[in-house]
Amino acid sequence: MRILLYIFIISIGIIIGYKDILTEKWMRSISKIQMLCLLFLLFVMGLNIGVNRNIVNIFMKLGYQALVLSTFSIIFSIIGVKLVSKRLGNIKRGERGHDN
Amino acid sequence: MTISILLSVISGIAFGLFIFPQAYVSSIGIIVDIGLCALLFFVGIDIGRNKDILHQIKQTGIKVLLVPLMVAGGSILGSIVGGELLNLPFNESSAVGAGFGWYSLSAIELSKYSAETGALAFITNVCREIIAILTIPFVAKYIGTLEAIAPAGATAMDTSLPVISKSTDGNTAIISFITGLTLSVLVPILVPLLIAMG
Numbered sequence: 001m002r003i004l005l006y007i008f009i010i011s012i013g014i015i016i017g018y019k020d021i022l023t024e025k026w027m028r029s030i031s032k033i034q035m036l037c038l039l040f041l042l043f044v045m046g047l048n049i050g051v052n053r054n055i056v057n058i059f060m061k062l063g064y065q066a067l068v069l070s071t072f073s074i075i076f077s078i079i080g081v082k083l084v085s086k087r088l089g090n091i092k093r094g095e096r097g098h099d100n
Numbered sequence: 101m102t103i104s105i106l107l108s109v110i111s112g113i114a115f116g117l118f119i120f121p122q123a124y125v126s127s128i129g130i131i132v133d134i135g136l137c138a139l140l141f142f143v144g145i146d147i148g149r150n151k152d153i154l155h156q157i158k159q160t161g162i163k164v165l166l167v168p169l170m171v172a173g174g175s176i177l178g179s180i181v182g183g184e185l186l187n188l189p190f191n192e193s194s195a196v197g198a199g200f201g202w203y204s205l206s207a208i209e210l211s212k213y214s215a216e217t218g219a220l221a222f223i224t225n226v227c228r229e230i231i232a233i234l235t236i237p238f239v240a241k242y243i244g245t246l247e248a249i250a251p252a253g254a255t256a257m258d259t260s261l262p263v264i265s266k267s268t269d270g271n272t273a274i275i276s277f278i279t280g281l282t283l284s285v286l287v288p289i290l291v292p293l294l295i296a297m298g
Contacts, residue, residue, distance in 0.1 A: 034266070
């Protein structure tokens with residue numbers, strides 16, 4: 001059910017973005033709101049982890065193993081995607097980064 | 101941006117650990133949900149504004165699924181290698197890795213096998229999500245945009261997606277969503293399968 005909700009919300013966003021309803025001025029403010037929302041969400045996600053004593057306790061016990069397993073998973077995933085990223089080169093075009 | 105992300109997550113964890121009153125814990129989930137929905141809406145706008153994305157996705161076709169396939173293979177292989185170093189049995193380490201960052205589901209599935217493995221799956225996949233959010237901007241900048249999807253795993257369709265969208269572009273955001281979706285479908289299939297191989 002949650003997946004359907006996500007698809008629905010993203011689709012509405014796509015339609016609004018595609019129809020050029022929003023002017024450049026609007027887009028600039030949206031970009032700022034987006035960044036603030038993102039930082040706020042990450043803060044609350046961190047909060048959600050910090051406040052959960054269960055997570056903290058398990059981390060004290062199994063944190064070392066967890067860090068090894070998750071780090072290796074991530075590194076091998078990146079290597080895996082790197083192996084195929086050239087074959088998917090044609091979809092990598094497009095405006096690069098609004099990194100700010 | 102990377103530093104602001106780092107500061108947000110870490111100050112959130114610290115605030116939760118030391119300051120936040122336990123009484124309000126139940127309302128955090130709702131705030132996360134609302135924030136996530138707002139951000140997914142913005143990601144949608146970014147995707148929609150880039151007019152030729154859908155055309156390009158059509159052109160690439162089924163090959164798009166190579167990304168989730170490689171992330172799935174890499175995650176499981178990586179956790180097996182990590183598990184070897186920790187002397188964990190093959191079925192346990194591979195099943196924990198097949199959680200792809202979806203900590204609630206993988207932990208529930210594996211706690212049927214043993215409480216300890218369930219706890220390990222939980223904390224490993226929580227770590228994966230945090231490490232993903234912190235490293236995605238770096239991976240996008242120094243390794244590649246498609247590669248930036250890899251750390252996120254199944255969270256590439258929700259919690260990590262806003263970070264991926266901000267550090268890359270609309271094209272990558274939609275591939276990220278497809279990747280997260282595919283991996284989320286695989287978790288409930290692969291975790292029980294791998295743990296049964298012991």
